[in-house]
Amino acid sequence: MNYKQLTSFFKYLAKNNILYSPVLEKPGGRFLIQEVTDISEIDLNGRLPDYPWREQLLPQQEILFNIQQNKLLESDLNKLLPQVLLGVGLPDLRALTLYDLVFEKDKYYQARKRKTLVVGYINLGAKSDYTHWHKQYEENILEHLKFDVFIEIVKTGQIKVFSGSEKGQKILEAAGIKDYQHIDYAGAVLEGKLNQEMVALQKAMQSKYNKKLWQSLGKKCLACGKCALVCPTCFCFYAQDQIELDKGQGKRTRCWDTCFYNNFSKVAGGNKFQDNNAKRIHFWYEHKFVRIPAQFQISGCVGCGRCTKACPVSIDILKTKKTLLKDSRKK
Amino acid sequence: MENIYQPQVVKIIKIDNLALDAKLFRLDYKNLKFFPGQFVDVSIPGFGEAPFGLASSPTNQKYIEIGVRKVGSLTTKLHELKVGDKLGVRGPLGQGYWPLDKIKKRNVLIVAGGCGILPCRSLILWAQEGAQKFKDITIYYGARECGQLYFEKEFKKWQQKSNLFVSLDTKPTKKLDYGYQVGVITKLFKTNPPLKGSVALVIGPPVMARFVLKELKVLGFTDEDIYFSLERRMECGIGICQHCAIGPYYVCQDGPVFCWADIKNIPDIL
DSSP, X not given: OOHHHHXXXXXXXXXXXXXXXXXXXXXXXXXXXXXXXXXXXXXXXXXXXXXXXXXXXXXXXXXXXXXXXXXXXXXXXXXXXXXXXXXXXXXXXXXXXHHHHHTTTOHHHHHHHHTEEEEEEEETTSOOSXXXXXXXXXXXXXXXXXXXXXXEEOTTSOEEEEEOSHHHHHHHHHTTOOOOEEOXXXXXXXXXXXXXXXXXXXXXXXXXXXXXXXHHHHHHOOOOOHHHXXXXXXXXXXXXEEEETTTTEEEEEEEEOXXXXXXXXXXXXXXXXXXXXXXXXXXXXXXXXXXXXXHHSSOSOOXXXXXXXXXXXXXXXXXXXXXXXXXXXXX | OOOTTOOEEEEEEEEEEEETTEEEEEEOOOSOOOOTTOEEEXXXXXXXXXXXXXXXXXXXXXXXXXXXXXXXXXXXXHHHOOTTOEEEEEEEESOOOSOHHHHTTSEEEEEEEGGGHHHHHHHHHHHHTTOSOOOOEEEEEEESSGGGOSOGGGHHHHHHHEEEEEEESSOOSSOOSSOEEESOGGGHHHHSOOOTTEEEEEESOHHHHHHHHHHHHHTTXXXXXXXXXXXXXXXXXXXXXXXXXXXXXXXXXXXSEEEHHHXXXXXXXX
16 A cells, blocks of 8 residues: 555545544644544654543543433434544554543443444554554564554555554445455453563562552652643543432533542542552552453553653652562562 | 433322431332342422432332431421322332341341441341341440330331341430340440351441451451442432442442452552
C-alpha cells in the first residue's frame, strides 16, 4: 500500500464515522486526540498524544441511568454513534486491550466498544516515544494486542496493513483494500511467558513494604492527580446521583476519579484508609504493579512515560521501578 | 447484555428500630441465594448507593434484612422511608462468606463491634437453625453504650445455641436482663476466654480489630484461623472502580471476609 491508498482509506473512515486521531494543536503546542474532519490533520509521527485514549470509551461523565419519577431508567445506548480511534500507538493499544478485560461485563463500555473501530499503528521511520516497544514489535506482539486494523509504516515509507478482527476485515474489504494480512488475537498474555519484570515488581511490592521509598515519594507527591489523568490504565470512577427533588428527575452518573483525591477511601463515619500521600502513591503503584498483574497476568504499566512527563515534582516511574526491581533481588 | 449496575426494585415490608440511630429493614426480596457475610448495594434514586451486610438468615427465602445506621445522606433518606416504600437492591455481592468448610465442626468465636453485629446476625441465626454443624459459638459483642446494642430482644434466643458476652464502653443507664461487662471488648478474652481450637471471625472498627488481633495472637490463634470482615468505600461492587482495593484484592469482590494469613502483609490493612 502507498500513502495515496492510505489517505483514501482514512477518507473512507471519516465519511461514516466520528474520527478521532492525534492532532498537533499548533506548532509547539499540545499533541491531543481530537475529532478530525480534515484528514490532513492526522499526525502519525510516532509520538504518543499527551492524553490517553480514554474519553472515547469511558467518558469523563457518563450517565448510567436517568431518574424519572424516582425510577432508574437505563440511559439509551442505541444512540451512540460509530467512531474510529485512528492512530493508536502500541502502549495505548495495550491499555485498550486491558480495558476489554476490566470492563468485560460492563454494558456501557461494551456498547461503546461495539461502535468503535480501533486502528493501531507504528511508524518505524519516525522517532517514537516508545522505542522499547519496537523490539517487542519485531517479536509478534501484535497477536497479543486488540485492534481492528493495524498500519505499519515501514522505514522506506511503504505501508503494511493488518486486520485483527472480523470487523477490521470487513471495513478493509469495504474500503477496497485487498492487500492486508489477518492476525488472530491470541490473548493478552504471551503463552506461558509471563513478563519477568512484571513478576519481579509484583513480588517486590507484595513481599516487603519499602518504607523509605514510599515515604520519600509521599513527601514529594502533591496528590494533584495529574499522573492519573494521563495514565492510560487509570480508569477508576465514582458514581453520583443528581436529582431535582420536587420533580423526582435527575441522573445517576459515573465520573472519573483518582486515588489521589482526598475522599477516595472515605467510608461512612469519616474513616479514611489512604490518609496521607505516601499511602496514596503506594496505592496508585499497587494498581499498576500488583492488582492488574494479579487479575490479568499483564503489567498495569504500559510504559508510555506520560506520568513522568506530567508530574510537576518530577516523580519518575522508571526510577521507582528501578528501586523496586532492586528490592526484588534482595533475599 | 445484563446491566450489572441495575438494581432490583424491592418493597420495604417491615421496619424495626434497632437503636436510636439504627433501623432494621425487612425487604420483599424472595429467593436470594447468599452466604452469611455477603452484602448488597442498596440505593435510592437521587441519593446514591452504598453497601450493607445481609443480616437475615440465608435459609430464609421469604425476605432479606439489612440494618442501617444513620450516618450520611443516603442512610438519612433510608431512615425517612416507610413500610411500602421502595428501594433498589443489587447483589448479593462479595464472596460466599465465612469459610464454611473451615468452621464446620469447629468452635467459632465471633467478635463484633458496633454495626459489625449486623452481618454476624446472619451467621448466628443460621447456626441456630442447626442446619450447619458448628460446634460451640461464642459471641463477643461490644457497643459504646447500652442504647447502641442491636437485637437486644433476640439475645435470649441467641443464648440458646451460643454463648453471648456483651461489652459496653460505658456503664448502662438502664437495668439489663443479661450479663455484661463495662470496658473495652478485649477484656472479655480474660474474663471469658474463647474455647480451645476456635476459629475467630472479627468484624468492627479498625481500632478494635487491631486490639482483638493482638489478643488472638497471645492466645495462640494461627493466622489461618483468624478472619476479618473489612469495610471499605465502594462505588461499583464488582472489582472495577478501585475504591475498595487492598493489595492484590478487592474487598467487594474477593471479600469482605479475608483470612488474616492472606492479608497480613498488606500495609496498614487494619
